[in-house]
Amino acid sequence: MKRFDYLKAGSVAEAVSALAAHPKARLIAGGTNLVDLMKYDVEAPGLLVDINGLDLKRIEESENGTRIGALVTNSDLAYHPGINRRFPLLASALLAGASPQLRNAATAGGNLNQRTRCYYFYDTATRCNKRQPGSGCDAIGGVTRIHAILGASDSCIATHPSDMCVALAALDAVVEVEGPNGRRDIPILDYHRLPGETPERDNTLSPGEMVLGIRLEGEASPRHHTYLKLRDRLSYAFALVSAAVDLKIEDGVVRRARVALGGVAHKPWRDLEAESLLVGRAPSADAADAFIARLLSGAKGQGGNDFKITLAERVIRRALRQAAAGTPQLQHEKAIA
Known part of the structure; x- marks a missing residue:
């Protein structure tokens, strides 16, 4: 693990400003994915921006739907009475993932942005266009048991690992983000990307943007x-x-x-x-x-x-x-x- 600077953000504006000013800055909340990547030298952020003190830990219900703060833990989300009543599909997907210990630490925003678990992405001795753009992809022609069968490219055949995001996709969720140019909403189907020729880009966030929350609107089946x-x-x-x-x-x-x-x-x-x-x-x-x-x-x-x-x-x-x-x-x- 390489040396890095640390900032405990006191506001969303401060976090966004730090992300925009430092291209190698990364947000940290639960750390269940990022810390692993740092240990394996896959990620080497120059600055860690700790957002755990921000007011993003609430689940808010209204007649039109539910808003999930980016720092709500996977466990709190999975066992929330309102989620189980209105969006039981999401609760089920969360409980299918990871372990109780990881769900206690992992956050909704982190789950949304977790990176692939491709063997080659994690092994810095191999070529990986996602880890080092333009270097090649050793997964192609390699061990491919876990790899993509849809939407792959000549640059990358990795898969997205999240269970939560699959449920969010089926529920037409909306991701709320904030960046240097203000706030915007991204439909979940437009949030994650196919690899194309730029597999290093996992999502459609612009530089300096961070996730504030996730909205579930309309209705979901309580039974079917x-x-x-x-x-x-x-x-x-x-x-x-x-x-x-x-x-x-x-x-x-x-x-x-x-x-x-x-x-x-x-x-x-x-x-x-x-x-x-x-x-x-x-x-x-x-x-x-x-x-x-x-x-x-x-x-x-x-x-x-x-x-x-x-x-x-x-x-x-x-x-x-x-x-x-x-x-x-x-x-x-x-x-x-």
């Missing part, structure tokens, strides 16, 4: 939802493939379908055109087949992760059945319904 996560072991593991499903079903017909995948791309993966194939129909195997064919039409394996395409098909089909039946996956019971 599920977060289904398949991984190499039953806990404390990142998703090989996960699916967050939120359905609105009236009179036996799907009126709204929102489905996001995790573990398959550089960002949580949604296809609004594919979702339209589920709407206006009764939940059925035929509707699921049409949806899956469209959603995974561009899927491409890298050899070691070819199995993920078939696994994704099965995860989506099972998740749609769980949501339609109103039997969401229970995270404290690992058996898949």
Whole structure:
């Protein structure tokens, strides 16, 4: 770990100013991702801006939705009565991730901005365009079991590791940010990026911007939802493939379908055109087949992760059945319904 300066920010304005003035500055809250990266010499910030003293730890409910402060811990968010009542899909996804100890420290803003867990990104002896732009990607042609099957590029085949963000994508969340040019809202589907030729950019934040909170607006299904996560072991593991499903079903017909995948791309993966194939129909195997064919039409394996395409098909089909039946996956019971 290299030497760095430290600043305890007394206000959002001070934090933003420090980020804007120091290109190598990084925000630190729970530190569950950044400290790991610093230990491995993947990140070497010149300045750590501690934001733990800021007033960003509240969950605020209103008639129109819920606002989650960037410093709300994953545990507080997962067990909040209002979240469990209004957005149980989010609570379920949070409990599927990490461990209780990590959830006690990790924050909503940090989860949103966590970096990939690609083996090659963490190994400074290998080439990685995300870690060192233009150096190449040793993952391509390497060990690819955990890598992307959708939206990858010749520069990067890494995946986004978050469970929370997959649920947020399915719930059409909005990310509130502040920077040198003021505040703005970013729809969650526009927040994370595909790698393209600039995989070092994980999201669409501008220089000097920081996350203030996350808004959940409108409605979510209290019954017809599920977060289904398949991984190499039953806990404390990142998703090989996960699916967050939120359905609105009236009179036996799907009126709204929102489905996001995790573990398959550089960002949580949604296809609004594919979702339209589920709407206006009764939940059925035929509707699921049409949806899956469209959603995974561009899927491409890298050899070691070819199995993920078939696994994704099965995860989506099972998740749609769980949501339609109103039997969401229970995270404290690992058996898949």
